[in-house]
Amino acid sequence: MTIMVTMLACVHRVEKDRFGRDSYPGGMNQVESRPLRYFVAVAEELNFTRAAERLGIASPALSRAVSALEADLGVRLFERSTRRVALTEVGVELLVEARTALGALDAATERARRSARVRGGKLVLAVKADVEGGLLEEVLSRYDAEQPSVPLEVVFTGWREQPALVRSGEADVTIVVEPFDTEGLDSEPLLSEPQLLALPADHPLAGRHGIHLTDLEAEHHPAAPGSHVYVPRGGGLPPFGDLTQMLRQIELGRMLALLPASVAERNTRSQLEWRPVVDAPPATFAVAWPERSSSLSVAAFVRIALAVAADRTRITNDRSRTAHP
Incomplete structure (x- = not known):
């Protein structure tokens, strides 16, 4: 589309100094992406004063920069009045494209930096605390034994944040529960385990056995x-x-949740009950990393995680056969 082509041209435009040479004050990433970053700030704030404060620049300078972007694109991005600022239809479209372009630019930059650090540096694993299928300790132990030249750093994340951290280059690999956003990632399943229903101890379902999803719903x-x-x-x-x-x-009593059995085992609480749900799907843990990754350290981590998970599954199956001959 025409607006996208023109927008990308703006992203790659550089400033000229007074001698006509290409100038990158503040670093190439900031200068090349500056017009779009200004536009996104105004589009999200819908207020030039707040956007200027967020960006750390003067409001008149921001207004001039946005006007210059509109002139470059040949379109109006905002409807302005003394009382309000609103996106035009084209502005709404550009906001989606700009966020995508800026996200890709930032992610590429961070991945390059991460790649440089991993070579002779460290490997960063993003994981949700207690939500890794009970694999973390053994995986770390084997990795440290087999890959002592590239230390492994564990970053504990918020809920469902791991894939985004890997995509952005802030982490190199993750252990995550399926389903998750696989865009830009390769992955392999590790193991599956039952899910249990976490609910308040005084909930009507807390004393029941043989709970079904229809009961929950x-x-x-x-x-x-x-x-x-x-x-x-x-x-x-x-x-x-x-x-x-x-x-x-x-x-x-604000919510209920189906969580992996390994989470329940580690989180016994007096005001909380864990109950099996007959027809709840199992929880599947996976290891994920950037697609087309060429990192030997990432490959080693994936191999070790798969081996640890296979051992865990084999032990679980042996115990099940022993308990039910």
Whole structure:
């Protein structure tokens, strides 16, 4: 589309100094992306003063920069009046494209930096604390033994944040529960385990056995399509940033959640009950990394994670056969 082609030309435009040479004050990434970053700030704030404060520049300079961008593109991006600022139809379209372009630019830059650090540096694993299938300790132990030249750093994340960190280059690899956003990632399943329903100790379902999803959905609905989190009908999803906060919201009766059995084993709480749900799908853990990655350290981590998971599955199956001859 014409606007996208012109926009990309703006992204790659550089400033000239007074001698006519290409000038990159502040670094190439900031200068090349500056017009779009200014536009996005105004589009998100819909207020030039707030956007200028956010960007750390003067409001008149921001206004001139946005006007210059509109002139370059040959379109109006904002409807301005003394009382309000609003995006035009073209501005709404450009905001989507600009966020994509800036995200790709930032991710490419960070991946390059991460790649340089991994060579002789360190490998960064993004993982949600307690949500790794009980694999983390053994994986770390084997990795440290086999790859001592590239230390492994563990970064604990918020809920469902891991794939984005790998895509952005802030992490090199992750262990995550399926389903997750696989865009730009390669992945391999590690192991599956039952899910248990976390609910308040005084909830009507807490004393029942043989719970089905229909029982759960009688008075609750998924927070989003396919979500493992359920909220009371007519209610919204309460805020939480990590597993501890999530479990506290469950204890308060604000929500219920289907979580992997390994999470239940590590989180016994007096005000919380864990109950099996007969027809709940299993939780599958996977290891994920950037597609087309050429990192030997990432390849070693994936191989070790798969081996540890295979050993864990074999032990679990042996125990099951022994318990039920």
